[in-house]
Amino acid sequence: MPAPQAVSFGVVRVPASAAVGSVLAERSTTGSTGGFTCKYPTRTSGLDMFQTSSPLGDHTYETNVPGVGVRIHFRYAYYGDVAAPDNFNIGWVIKDELRGASVQLIKTGPIAQGGTLRTGRLAHAGYDGKVQAWVDLADARIEPERPTCVLQSRNVHFDLGKVDSAELAAHGHSAWVTAPLVVTECQHATTLQLTFDGEADLDAPGLFRLNGFGAARGVAVELRSTYLDVPLVPNDPRAIELRAWQSAHQHEFRARYKVTSGTLTPGPANAHITVNVGYR
Template identity: 25%
Template sequence: MLPNNKNTFLLGLIICSLFWVSHTVSAACAWGVAGKEIISNISFGNVIVQRDYPAGAFITSAFTGQISGGSTLFRCTQAWNYRGVPVLFTRASSFGNTIYETNIPGIGIEIHQSLNNVPFSKPMAANASLSMPDPLSATLIKLSTGSVGAGDLTTGTLAYFYAEPEPKYRTTLALTGTNTIIPVACTLMTKTVNVKLDNAVISDFKGKGTTAKPKDFTIDLNCDAKTKIKLSLEGTSAGPAGVLALTAGKNQASGIGIQILKGTQVVALGKQLNFGTANAAGLKQLALTARYYQTAANIESGTANTTATFTMTYN
């Protein structure tokens, strides 16, 4: 009789063991309205990176729309962990474990889901569901001082957001399309260029379209050697080509604008001018002239201030 009892006991252990395994792997989650994994795509397009951005500086961000209209993505009947993990770029940068190095030297990436930065893990109660009314996003960060690398970011799955221990229940963020890093090869020696024109009197002007008191100035650049430089001027037009309207203010003059020239050539607003190539040391001065320009038949005295934005392109 003893052998029979031993066999019965062993059989009981096997049955209990099989039951325990079956209970552990049983599904605890179910899909929501979409009925499947949602894959959301982002792209950054062409990304200009200024050489004089400091390390750690924000470059740009890209966002998805609302995931599945903000509806439930999945629900789990047992307690679970909501996790976000990086997939494509996984090497942590020197700025911490939420900013990862990309395939382009000096460019990092941080991935966000609402207030959560990847990676993260959050405990969720039984019967809790996941929805994403806020978009997923990714941010590019400058990791290095000075210049960064150039080229296309590797595309693919950036991150998974899933249920643990049921990882097939997830939503995915992917990087697709064009994502080209374009480092800018020059640094402005002075962030703001102030030009003070000499005082003028009404008798300096001879009628609409006449000018007075030209003042030369330069924009000083430090560039990579042999960099080709182009410049365009943006601002509020006073009407005639290259004439900037005065900034509104107390005691402002009227009938006057400020015109910008390169030599004898008027710098038309929004159009690029070629300024040649930086020397072997990388230094370049962009020589320009500002002058008063009479825009109306009658002039009233007052202050004559204006602002403009210079946009430079390099290759």
């Protein structure tokens, strides 16, 4: 008698460290057709839903979720586990039984977003083209582990204090002031990727413009990473990369006022900078 089977994976969470070719999850069924005898048969199985072969080979086929493949075996009493699809002519009389199927989800490439696999008939098997067993996918959702870190504060404050305009004009800049960005509990991340958005100064586009009513003119804010000692330029899409730590770690930055023109106009000297944080 036919042996319908169904497998359910639920949510499959993909470790960030999972290598291409690794088995992400596996489910097996135990249904049976009962025993039968075949004379000079052809053992057959076919794929119903996912039929695009993966470059990995080894009977792996791509699913509708990029980076996730499927590998299906049917279990025969006489031959053991046989991968689908299959077409094998047998030149003798055999007694056999189909005893279920196994379905593996395989990582075939980068899994950027994950998603839900299509459901329905995965594959069928039997002898001489007759469908004696099949396996259906009931549900499977792929969720890659996301790299994350905890930022202990949403704000980094640089108190540059009051600066005499004559002294600023004489030196061309104020003293550096440092402040930390404290990062901890990084999971599945090795690197922080930071970019800095803000209004660029009109006279010195590599500096951050002072903003607010009555803001000082002829001066802007210079921002640098202390560890890398590189300038942090407004709206530069090129991220700086800093190590991601599991324990609490201070990534130090420094800021100062810098003269941008020969005419200094006193006033409030504040700048707002948005830090965009990504992970790798």
